[in-house]
């Protein structure tokens with residue numbers, strides 16, 4: 001990368017993370033080189049041991065080994081809006097990027113949407129093709145999720161793919177059914193938040209059209225048994 005590009009990226013990142021930039025631990029150029037080499041070696045091994053299965057997608061920015069869900073496809077194509085429906089969570093994942101201690105209002109890209117109608121206007125205005133509900137933990141404000149879901153389905157008749165992220169701790173058969181009945185296409189579980197418990201996934205597969213798992217790779221957890 002040219003030096004001017006690097007300076008420009010640094011300036012933009014400083015602007016975006018204005019309140020946190022100076023407290024972050026940044027990679028040194030030497031560590032960045034080491035990390036890049038380690039990454040290259042891992043990718044080399046993936047192709048070496050997995051044969052012809054792995055493939056690059058989305059302008060070669062994502063390496064996948066199996067098929068991907070429609071939600072992942074919209075995400076990779078940059079055609080979706082992620083609505084952070086609240087800012088509270090009942091789990092404490094060490095990798096969570098924020099404190100999750102304020103309920104707040106639904107927001108995305110620094111814009112707040114205090115009513116479902118406002119958010120539907122936004123989705124229409126920018127011709128957004130897919131929406132996801134994230135948080136925080138969406139099920140901690142279940143009624144809010146249902147309200148926004150219902151409004152999207154009531155006012156948008158064109159195809160709109162909708163999914164929700166959850167740690168699953170508060171998921172019940174009744175809630176899953178309500179979400180499905182109101183048009184949720186996909187539910188995506190962070191199973192590492194609940195010790196890799198699969199019970200709730202098994203319940204969801206009978207109710208929601210697409211059930212997926214999204215977790216970070218945690219080397220220390222490789223030997224942990226799922227439940």
Ligand code: SF4
Pocket residue numbers: 089090091092093095096097100135136137166167190193
């Ligand atoms: S479940 Fe999600 S929001 Fe909650 S602590 Fe874990 S990563 Fe953060």
